Amino acid sequence: MKQLFLLIFLCFSSTLFAQEEGGIDFIRGTLENAQKLAEQQHKLVFISYENYGGNSRWMNQNVFSTPEIGEYFNEKFVSLKINSESLRDKASYSNFKYHDASSAYFFFTPDGELIYKSHFAANPQELIADAAKAININENFVSLEKLDKLISKAEASQDILYLHSLRRLQTTNVGSNKEKNLKDLDKTVRNYISGLDKASLAAEKNVLLLCEYLYETNKTCNDELFKLLVGQAANIKNFSEENVIGIEQRIDRIIERSFNQALTNKNVDLMNESISTIATFWHEKNTPFYNKEMAMRSFKIDFYETTKDWENYSKEIAAYLNQIDAIDSEALATNAVTVYKKDEDKQKFTTEEWAFLHDDILNAYNEEIAYQLRLYGWRFAQNITDKESLKLPLKWLSKSLRIAENPTTMKTYSQVLYKLGREQEAKKYAEDAVKVAKGQVIVRDFREADAKNQ
Template structure:
């Protein structure tokens, strides 16, 4: 099931651009990044690198591009890359005593170091580094004590909600308490709050964000707001999967229909695919995926290939594999890549069509692939 969910996560990044499938780096100066961090109540992640650093290049290629890394870092940090030998790099290198690369710095809005590490690391360890940085910047404990003592004024509740959000802790209870103190949501401060806390479709804050859609779009952008809607609906689907409550799936689709009617049909189909993947229903996943691909991605080789690969890794059912073989064949007819050919070959092999599999794999090898065998299938 892990491969199927991983495949679906990649598809999310390809089809719905929730987070560009990796870290989004801020294009601006450090001073501008600090101002944005203060505005968005976040800390800064700075990748201190050089153009000649090998580990830096590997981090950029293999770690910063990772979908899970992108989702976490885009949500919790203002991310910035600084070449230590260009522009303001030498000044920052001196200020933060950077003498090896990459140096991974986590800074507060004042530019003070919250956490730091040197050297490259794989995605899972890098995620752990980010979580440690959040914990070191966690101010929610101070607010929790004051809350227990009875403090409830709006400014306090707002600050407490952001402290929880920025520490990746449950925050909806306190955010809702703040919302209940407000009668007017037209102020910039409250519109920002609605946007920042509309993280689940099955919430009052999400509904208020949709009600104030036009004002938030003026403040952010139509595309940014649309991405927020999709992310919130996805979180509700994740809960539907985790708690096995299909009603939450229906609620996510309904909320998207209210929020973005033009996109509702496509999202509803995507939602069903995501739910089928999460509940390990490979038959429903394949059937729904076939419908989606015919309607929305019949000329998208990368997406066709990824769906085919997901089915390949999850089943030996001939009927389902035949559907996946069709997608794989379409992918190679659109974009003749060795990777796509090898997936096609592996599906043919599972279907018992050994001679065809060998011919397709030979074509993959002709394109420069070094391996003479099809990918391991885990059986």
């Protein structure tokens, strides 16, 4: 009888747990099983919500399987894996719904209250830090149900209102009733934010809450609360580095989302809101080919092309390419080499090697200039029919050809010439494009062409 009991126990335990030697013991039971075990063992529930992608494989191979993680999690959590792309898991865990995510991890109380969630990829130290954060939150955890009752009494302090907003935000995408959750979240956060004075709104935790709310609920740049976030732009720079990076990433996504919506709806006001936000929150390092002004112009070019506003399209694309045309690649290359020479003792280059480095950098700059002139010159020529205006892409394409005899550039140059009625020249460039594509070298004198393009 004892042997039979032992056999049954071993079979049960091998089904319930997915033993990963040295790593996390993920159970193979249901979500309800995980919650019951957590309640019995006075632990929290950890859920790895993953897919078949690279991040999930990396976490399984390099994080969940480590002894350090296994020791920590097996002591403090009942752990469960749910694969968002597995048909079996979708059927087995149909009551676990995390909307708009393919991979993440979650920490729950045994009765199913979400304590903390995070994006998926994390090294062992980061995962333990998140787990410790969840444990710390749980020590003073107030359920959403209790918070709702406190709020209904109209006696809630600002701290309770903040916690209520945060808890609503955490649970918005968890559960089956997403529409109701969003309505409750909107009401809660907007009531809390609107009740803050200027100094309180500037607090790091409130700016983070506001930014996360706008990001998670798919708001756009014309939302009134987003305008409040814009007002905190100068203040955000003083936050912790981790929070600054997180806020910048989310604002970038909100801008992108807003611009895409502006394109879809041909909404010029939303487009302008998106553009002005780029100016306010610009955080990339300026380069000759990517700076705030050029980023804003590229957005406008796309919008005016979609809305067929050819007057503004011509103006913006001309301004963009004139900036490219004005780039002094020789000066940039010389300056780059000067920077390298500050560590000349470490480099120990010969004179010839320094010259080679200069030429290599110069060629890279010139190639990018040629590419930009070719790309936007082609886009201009495809959409503009006015013959006087078409002289502009000839100028840009001509400079691109001086840098590199690219057959695509030559074909575009030929097409513009045809539009201008210069058929013999167009035919010659079309033939030359074929020759260059076959590897032949073309020797060209641009002086006559330049005179005609004036």
